[in-house]
Amino acid sequence: MSNFNKPAAPQRRRFVRRKGCRFCADKTLKIDYKETKNLRYFISERGKIVPRRISGNCAAHQRKVNEAIKRARNIALLPFTASHSMD
Numbered sequence: 001m002s003n004f005n006k007p008a009a010p011q012r013r014r015f016v017r018r019k020g021c022r023f024c025a026d027k028t029l030k031i032d033y034k035e036t037k038n039l040r041y042f043i044s045e046r047g048k049i050v051p052r053r054i055s056g057n058c059a060a061h062q063r064k065v066n067e068a069i070k071r072a073r074n075i076a077l078l079p080f081t082a083s084h085s086m087d
C-alpha cells in the first residue's frame with residue numbers, strides 16, 4: 001500500500017464559511033439604518049439584500065438587517081425638504 005496515487009481531498013468551499021451570525025458573535029455590532037457601512041455588507045452589487053444562507057446571519061438578525069436596509073433606502077429616496085417644511 002502506498003499513498004502515491006491517492007486522490008486529492010475534494011475542496012469544498014463554495015462560500016467563505018463564516019462562524020455564523022456576525023451580530024451574535026459580536027455584540028458591539030449595531031444594526032442601524034444609519035450605519036450604512038455595516039449594512040452595505042449585506043447588500044449585493046445590484047442593490048439586493050444578500051440572502052441569509054450567504055450572509056450567515058441568524059433569522060432574527062437577518063430580519064433586523066432587512067428592516068434597516070429598507071429604512072435606509074426609504075430615507076435615501078426621500079428628498080431633503082427641510083427648508084420647505086419648516087414654517
Ligand SMILES: [Zn+2]
Nearest residue numbers: 021024058061
Ligand atoms: Zn444573530
